[in-house]
Amino acid sequence: MSEINYRLGKNQKLKSFKVIGNLFQGGNSFIAYPFKVVWLYNESDTRFFRFSVSVPKRKYKRAVDRNLIKRKIREAYRLNKAVLQADYHGKLADFMVIYIASADAEYLVFENAMKIALTKLRKKITTLDTGEEIV
């Protein structure tokens, strides 16, 4: 996976009800404002990081607002996957990004925040995963 592509297909999305349930029950989490990231090592043999977005209905009543925020977050991840994935050979993980700020923002804010969140996630994954070596 040396060549970077910006695709974000169905198989890179976290879709199973059960996996999400496990994620919230047994997953680790940290905050990289305005995001909260919940993650767990992926035990099955998928070939990708699996990713999902959530925006609380409590804070954004209208479906239009929620959709817009989710799309921006998804876009930010799609364009900055490299931060997490480039030259990474350790254990893969599933993670969910939850938007916890109470106001919408410009796309650039999302992009910068996403970079910070992904570097933080990468560090956490590699330090906890003692069995593998980092290049």
Next chain:
RNA sequence: ACAGCAGGUCGUUCUAUCGCUCGCAAUUUUAUUGCGUGAGGAAAGUCCGGGCAACGCAGAGCACCGUGUUUCUUAACCGGAAGGUAUUCGCGAGGGUACAGUAUUGCAGAAGAAAAUAACCGCCCCGAAACUUGUUUUCGGGGUAAGGGUGAGAAGGCGGGGUAAGAGCCCACCGACGAGCCGGGCAACCGGUUCGGUCGUGCAACUCACGGGUUGAAAGACCAUGUAUAUCGGAUACGUAGGGCUGCUCGCCCGAUGCCGAGGGGUAGGUCGAUAGAACCAAUUGGCAACAAUUGGUCCAGAUAAAUGAUAGAAGUUUUGCUUAGGCAAAAUACAGAACCCGGCUUACAGACUUGCUGUUGUU
């Protein structure tokens, strides 16, 4: 020209780069490439009505809930259209609201004499007593709805006759109600006319007519997984315990899969349902209209932790400011995101176009 009323239509566009859903095809092999495709008038609120599905249903009565002017429309409706009556807002074009019945029973706070077989004050008559001896006062009996600080509502209105004083007590006119006749209208109803003194209001209960089985796609079907109302022991004993039929009663049906004790699981999802329909567009015909019929054409999202996007640039529209003008600058560019599907209703909405009509001002 400006202001407005009623109806209808639309509700941003283009380019570049990187992406997403679904379908088809190809390559190769479980990912990539190419082509096509992809939100609304309200997709919203979930307020009505259907389709569809499961379960239930011998039947009858009562209860409960909903609706309530007429005719039409529709698959159906608490929808829509055209009317009717009353009321209300507007100078007007027009808009809003209400509408089955009242035989019986009940309620109507406060205020007021009295809130429904009305005598507190007043007015009038009769009798008695008192003395201040008269158009007097007091007491008692009766008549009386013309007048009286109230009130949403006070026993049709107004004038005349009549009377002790009064009263539809009688009469004329007006209003309402009931009955009859004539004309118009499919009908609600409207207009005219004759007769009858028949003449207080509102809201409930109640009565009448019509409709209503329950639950909603998280319904449900199939596949996969699973020994899964598993299995063992005991008590009860035959239509018994109990259950079902929206609630109740009658009645009918089912009925050991129930009770007690011991004991033992699984949860991983997928496909269908689910997108060709009371569909949409155009024309013609019928109808005041809602709407219907016929002919021709079109295929128009189908996701499921849930696609329809992000970034950059340009254009359009509106408002404001500056400017003689051309133009320049700034700001704004709505409401809002399908989740089984239709028909309505309601609510939100920057703005644009269009048809008919009304008012004001000016010109001819």
Next chain:
RNA sequence: GAUACGUUAGCUCAGUCGGUAGAGCAUUUGCCUUUUAAGCAAGGGGUCCCGAGUUCGAAUCUCGGACGUGUCA
């Protein structure tokens, strides 16, 4: 997606088969006390979530809207 309910004083709630809006706590003032607390007495404080309608009269009944809360795999 479906469905059930709530909104009344600063807070927690009564009042909902129509008729002057209440209780407890809090708050203000006075009394008591050396002072505070407690106690006693008096008072203030209301867009009854919003807008229409029915009615003589609406917190209550009807319709529409806003916000909030629960239940169902």
